[in-house]
Amino acid sequence: MAVKFDIYRFHEIDSTNNYLAKLGREGFPEGVVVVADHQTNGRGRFGRKWSSEESKNLLFSVLLRPTFLNLDEVFVLTFAAGLSAAYAIEGTTGLEVTLKWPNDVLLQGKKICGILLEGSFDSGLLNYVVMGIGMNVNQKKFDETLSSIATSMAIVTGREFDREELLVFFLSHFSSIYDIVRKRDFYSVMKRWREKCKMFGKRIEVNLGNESFSGTFEDVGDDGKLILKTPKGMRYFSAGEVKINVRED
Amino acid sequence: MAVKFDIYRFHEIDSTNNYLAKLGREGFPEGVVVVADHQTNGRGRFGRKWSSEESKNLLFSVLLRPTFLNLDEVFVLTFAAGLSAAYAIEGTTGLEVTLKWPNDVLLQGKKICGILLEGSFDSGLLNYVVMGIGMNVNQKKFDETLSSIATSMAIVTGREFDREELLVFFLSHFSSIYDIVRKRDFYSVMKRWREKCKMFGKRIEVNLGNESFSGTFEDVGDDGKLILKTPKGMRYFSAGEVKINVRED
Structure with a gap:
């Protein structure tokens, strides 16, 4: 039962998450994906700004309707997203990616991908979830404040990558993990996630x-x-x- | 730390919950209350229509920002709302109200109040919660399909009630229960709720x-x-x- 993805592309948008949340409220189906070259109001967790150089990185959001989840089970989607990002980046670069609890994806110890899950519920049932992903792909320089904590695939490997291919990788990994989530087999998702987490004992x-x-x-x-x-x-x-x-x- | 309520009144509105959800997204503070004489698109749980005769009943929604709750703790607000409604109706009518899991408020075994909680979250943190309440106050007749399951304060007592007074009762009870929720003392909220639930052993x-x-x-x-x-x-x-x-x- 693979998700059928329907990809909308924008050169510029305020925030792919904002746009999809609107479609979510309007009843659009699961699987709508919004990709943007540039966000004028990109956000991370806790309302922090998400900066990204124009047309260099992969910025997208996916609309989900996980009506099979309870409100206290939404967490599993963050971990599923992190895993899918890790697999996609590993498949593209050949390098090992690690995961930091709860939702950071690291390459060589620096952040390579951010995840922002937003959603709405109605009487204890999920209405929609918007899964926003920002992956640092071809950006070569970061602000002084970011350069010590953020990196990109281009910085680490010295070459550029096809953002479209990376998106397809991500969506296909996510689709198969989402099938596991659908079976409510949270153990298997978290087991895979733990395999890529290097924080134990720290x-x-x-x-x-x-x-x-x-x-x-x-x-x-x-x-x-x-x-x-x-x-x-x-x-x-x-x-x-x-x-x-x-x-x- | 009582909630400061700010009451907006409408003669007609599509849905008090829809209106407040919009204010919630726009960043309005906790405590905004929207009251309507008539809803053109009133909703109950599972997307069911909420019917109410114009200017007879108490229809309102309260905007909350319970940032001290985790996503898996939102349930407590439904129970807090049910309790507040029960206390308000008992204080007004002098009759005993019972609670049916999860969110029905009954007078003489029939539904007197409906509760609809909606909200949005962001990275596992609550953004806003809209608590919608519909209380049957002065309506004397219900559709054939509803009359076997719904009742009103006027039907049961034979007299009419001041909807404003009932609203003030509700808000003051809710404010004090919300303070208990704020202390994360879910046990006390649920203990009070269980005292009014007559389903045990059924x-x-x-x-x-x-x-x-x-x-x-x-x-x-x-x-x-x-x-x-x-x-x-x-x-x-x-x-x-x-x-x-x-x-x-």
Whole structure:
């Protein structure tokens, strides 16, 4: 039961997620994809700006209608998106990609892809989910503030890539993982995700609004939660609520 | 930390929930309330039409920004809304109101109030929640199809009520329950809710898409889930996914 993708292309758009959320509200079907060369108002998590040099990177959003999921199961789509991005980038570059909880995709330890899931619900049922993806493909330079944490496929490999091919790779990987999600086999999705996560055993700090917790990154549950080993025992954190810092010591 | 309510009144509107969802997307603050004498496109759960005779009933929606809740905790707002409605109707009529899982408010066994929660999230964090309430106040007659399941305060008591006063009652009860929700004391909210639920021990049938389950209504958890006792053991159901029938035998 593969998703049938219907791709809309824009040279410039305010935000591919905003555009698809509108189509989502208007009842458009699952599988509509919006791709843009340039976003005038690209966003990341926590309302942060998502910068991208024009026509260099792959910026797109996918409309989903995962009515088979409960509201507390949406997390699995973030992990499915991260995995699909990792597989697509690995297939294209031949390099190993790692995943950082909850939704970062890293190449050589720097961010290569961002994921932003937005959606709407109605009486505890999902209405639509918009899965936004930004992949740094052919951009060669980043702002001073970003260059220490972000990279691109071109920077790492020294060559340019076909963004269309990368999109097709992503969508085909996502389609097959989405079939696993559809069977509610969250274990298999999270198992694959854990295979690409290199944070286990690392000392991290979890910031939860005003509170912060230090401990060891013990595991990620099949419910997507971060399991932090602290001196006072295990603590569980949902992806939505926290920011984490990894201590490189 | 009471919510400051800001009430917008309309004679006619398509749907108070639709209107507030728009304000929610535009960044309006928590506490905006939209009241309408008449909705041209009033909705209930599962996209069902919500009918109401013009200028007879209390139809309103409240904009919330419960950023302190995780996505899997939104359920508690439905229960908080049901409780507030029950308290408001009891305070006005002096009659006992009961609650039916997950979100029905009953007077003398018939539906007196409907609740529709809609909302949007962004990276696992809630953006806004619109809590829509329809209370049957002064309507004296219902369609044939509805009259066996719906009632109003006027039908039951034989007199009319001030809809404004009822709104103020609701909002003040809700404000104090919302403070409990803010402390994440879901146990206290659910405990109060269970006190007004008369379904315990009843035989019910749970319809979950294609599957259906029969059993005894054992309890409602602090996570809002229905706990059904079946011959094969306890089963847990989320409010979003199911419809239930109570067997009156």
